[in-house]
Amino acid sequence: MSRLRFWFLLPARVWLIFLFAFPLAIVCAYSLLERGTYGGVELPWTLENYQRLFDPLYGVIFLRSFGLALAATAICLLLAFPLALFISRAGPRKNLYLHLVILPFWTSFLVRTYAWLFLLRDTGLLNTLLQKMKLISQPLPLLYNDGAVLLGLVYGFLPFMVLPLYATLERLDPVLLEAAADLGARPWTVFYRVIVPLAGPGIWAGSALVFIPCLGAYLTPDLLGGGKTVMIGNLVQNQFTTARDWPFGAAASLALMALAAGLLAVFMRSRSREFL
Amino acid sequence: MAAVLELRELSQQYPGHRALNGVSLEIPQGSFYSLLGPSGCGKTTTLRLIAGFEEPTSGEVRLGGVCVNGRPPYERNVSTVFQSYALFPHMTVEGNVEFGLRQQGASEPAASVARILELMELSGKQKRYPAELSGGERQRVALARSLVLAPQLLLLDEPLAALDPKLRKQMRHELKELQRRVGITFLFVTHDQEEALAMSDSIAVMNHGRIEQVGSPEDVYLRPATRFVAGFLGAVNWIDGIGLRPEVTGIARQAPAGAVSRAATVVHSTFLGNCIQVMARLDSGEQAVAELARGNGAFHTGEAVHLYWKPADEMRFP
Numbered sequence: 001m002s003r004l005r006f007w008f009l010l011p012a013r014v015w016l017i018f019l020f021a022f023p024l025a026i027v028c029a030y031s032l033l034e035r036g037t038y039g040g041v042e043l044p045w046t047l048e049n050y051q052r053l054f055d056p057l058y059g060v061i062f063l064r065s066f067g068l069a070l071a072a073t074a075i076c077l078l079l080a081f082p083l084a085l086f087i088s089r090a091g092p093r094k095n096l097y098l099h100l101v102i103l104p105f106w107t108s109f110l111v112r113t114y115a116w117l118f119l120l121r122d123t124g125l126l127n128t129l130l131q132k133m134k135l136i137s138q139p140l141p142l143l144y145n146d147g148a149v150l151l152g153l154v155y156g157f158l159p160f161m162v163l164p165l166y167a168t169l170e171r172l173d174p175v176l177l178e179a180a181a182d183l184g185a186r187p188w189t190v191f192y193r194v195i196v197p198l199a200g201p202g203i204w205a206g207s208a209l210v211f212i213p214c215l216g217a218y219l220t221p222d223l224l225g226g227g228k229t230v231m232i233g234n235l236v237q238n239q240f241t242t243a244r245d246w247p248f249g250a251a252a253s254l255a256l257m258a259l260a261a262g263l264l265a266v267f268m269r270s271r272s273r274e275f276l
Numbered sequence: 277m278a279a280v281l282e283l284r285e286l287s288q289q290y291p292g293h294r295a296l297n298g299v300s301l302e303i304p305q306g307s308f309y310s311l312l313g314p315s316g317c318g319k320t321t322t323l324r325l326i327a328g329f330e331e332p333t334s335g336e337v338r339l340g341g342v343c344v345n346g347r348p349p350y351e352r353n354v355s356t357v358f359q360s361y362a363l364f365p366h367m368t369v370e371g372n373v374e375f376g377l378r379q380q381g382a383s384e385p386a387a388s389v390a391r392i393l394e395l396m397e398l399s400g401k402q403k404r405y406p407a408e409l410s411g412g413e414r415q416r417v418a419l420a421r422s423l424v425l426a427p428q429l430l431l432l433d434e435p436l437a438a439l440d441p442k443l444r445k446q447m448r449h450e451l452k453e454l455q456r457r458v459g460i461t462f463l464f465v466t467h468d469q470e471e472a473l474a475m476s477d478s479i480a481v482m483n484h485g486r487i488e489q490v491g492s493p494e495d496v497y498l499r500p501a502t503r504f505v506a507g508f509l510g511a512v513n514w515i516d517g518i519g520l521r522p523e524v525t526g527i528a529r530q531a532p533a534g535a536v537s538r539a540a541t542v543v544h545s546t547f548l549g550n551c552i553q554v555m556a557r558l559d560s561g562e563q564a565v566a567e568l569a570r571g572n573g574a575f576h577t578g579e580a581v582h583l584y585w586k587p588a589d590e591m592r593f594p
Contacts, residue, residue: 178329179362181349183421184379193375197366 031250041246049251058235058252062259065231068146068221069214072153076161076210077203079154084165084202085195088172101162109156113223116152117143120224144226152220157213161206168202169195208267212260232256279341280305280429280461281326286335288321288485295321297485298335303429303463303478308455310464310472312496313482314508319465322482323431326463328352340428350379355422356431359438361414363406369393369417370402376425392424395457412443423458432464436471448474469509473497481505503593512591513564515583519591520564526584527554527566527575537584540564542575556581 031049033041052058087097104112119125122139130136142148172195180190196203218233225231230238232252239249279302288296296318303309311319324330326337328349336343344352355376363372370389377385393399396416406414415435422430435451436444452475455462466472472479473493480490481504489501500506506519513520515538531537540556543563554566554575564583575581 173360173362175358175360175362176364178327178349179356179358179364180375181329182327182354182356183376183425184350185375186350186379189379194364200366 027250027254030247031254033247035245035247038244046247049247050255052248053251053255061230061232061235062255064146065215065217065233066259068150068153068231069211069217071150072157072214073161073207073211075150075154076158077207080158080161080165080206081199084162084169087162087166088169089174094170098163098166101159104159110219113152113156113220116148116155117223120148120151143224144228146225148224149217149221149231152224153214153217156217156220157210160209160213164205164209165199165202168199172198204267208264212264215260215263216256278305279303280339281463282336282338282341283322283326284336284338286322286325286337287333288318288325288330289333295485296325296332299482299485299487300335301480301487301490303461306459306461307477308452308462308464308475310466310476310479311482312466312469312472312479312508315467317482318485319467319482320433321485323356323433323463323465326352326429327354327356327431353427354429354431355425355427356433357415357418357422357435359434361406361418361435361438363414363417363421365406368403368405369398369409372406372417373421373424376421380425388424392420395454396420396423411439412447415439415447419454423454423460427460429461429463432462434466435464436466436468444471451475473509481508483508500591500593506591506593511565513562515558515562515564516560517593519593520585520589521591522553522565522567524585524589525564525566527556527568527581528584529579529581531582532584535584536587536590537582540581540583542577542579542581544577545575554581556583558583 030041032045032047033043034046034048036042053062083101087094087101090097117124120142121127122143124142126142127136127139131139176194176198177190180194181187185193216233217231218237221231221234222237225234227234233256236249236253236256239245239252243249281301281303283299283301286296286299287294299318299322311322313319321330325332326339328344328347328351331345336345338344339352339354364375367375370393373389373392374385377388382388389402390399393402396419398413398416398420401409401413406417409417415438418435432451436447439447448471451462451464464472464475473496476493478490479493479496481488481496483504489496489505491499491501496505497509500509500519503519506512511522513522513525526532526535527540531539538558538560540558543555543557546553546555551567551569552574554568555563556566557563566583
């Protein structure tokens, strides 16, 4: 029995050790070293990289990432809740709608983000259309700003909010809604006193699934923010490529990881306090 | 007595299935009224139409003399105890009971909640969640949650079905007693004829979306209007087209004078503890069961006997 257990667990253990623990250890070590002249790292050990993170210049980036991730999560929640509720009550059409939600995953995220580029740029579909309709004379600045990044994040992560919400709403016993109406609750009261609280686990799960990857988003701000809207992910990437400051990049990525882990812990705690 | 609820020619058509077919009835104020019938007879549909979860295809629901067709559930002064109780799992006992009062904007919900919890013997469980309660306690919370609103009419959808048999029997008496004390009209839906007989002032027996008979428990059991009612309310021996309950069917070796009797042969005899059931085959080929008290002597398979009964106990149908 225990032998079987050992062999079955072995691939997962090897995987975790070599592809997770080991690289993470390297990142930790790098973050405590000094930058080499041509990239790479050099001794001696130092904490200076972490001290630099408190520079207001980087503080702004962390705050902006946090704000954008929070806004994207909130917008996803507002958009996904009615959608998930609708799908959960769509009867035999449920599966069709769920497939439509998952459909974008069949194409690369990169391609889909580029598609937004073509839609939003000055000579893109939207601006051309509006100009042809004589609604605007100059193209609208739709791209390369916080708004475009936010749009991209919401677009990219919406399914991660819809699916867990759907999973909890689908299990919601419709009799409870009838009982609430029977006890005199109007539809709006039924919504916020019964549906929303019972969807709590889905709200938390969806928010964690959207917020955490948004916080570390790299591709979306890079393409749709055009380098003007820098998030933590772009900062890390910059340090490893253009700036050739590997130790600082490692420190920044660990800070991001700590932030995400800390927030996840808060999520988990608030979930464990919920009703049985 | 004024009718608290009146149904007029209520019909409900689902795609490919007529659930209700012209149901009319009047429920007097303050009574314990049962809708009795097999599953699929339309009794739950009737309840849903009264509560307002569904609208009838045709016909009227009148509460206190006013037609409430088209009114949503939250504008009808009736309350439902669901078969599954439908307690809100994220609210405590107190929260569940308070829910309806808050919707009404009650001035002192806490006092009303405390009073009803006391009545339902739930004091001390205010802070418990439904998942922490026993089946019987959940049922009492469901009752408390509805009764605290003092509705014109309380609808109970097989509320005893989820309880274990022993508790179910005990609850019959308690429910009846509760109804008498609070004075609220109960409309009780069940498929269990014993339950309906034990608790009701009046019983409406339903079958295939229609009402077969309305009457007191004695009426429907002793004077059933149709063969269906006779058969649904208890065992029936059919002899020459006449219905006889087993407990009024006698069995003897000699045909007694002054009674109707038929010659028969014992098929088998079953000891049931409180009584003995003897099944006999008549010369006509029909089988009948006679239920006799213990100590009336044993009957053996193959023995020639006579089944007899009083003409007054015959149930005749057109």
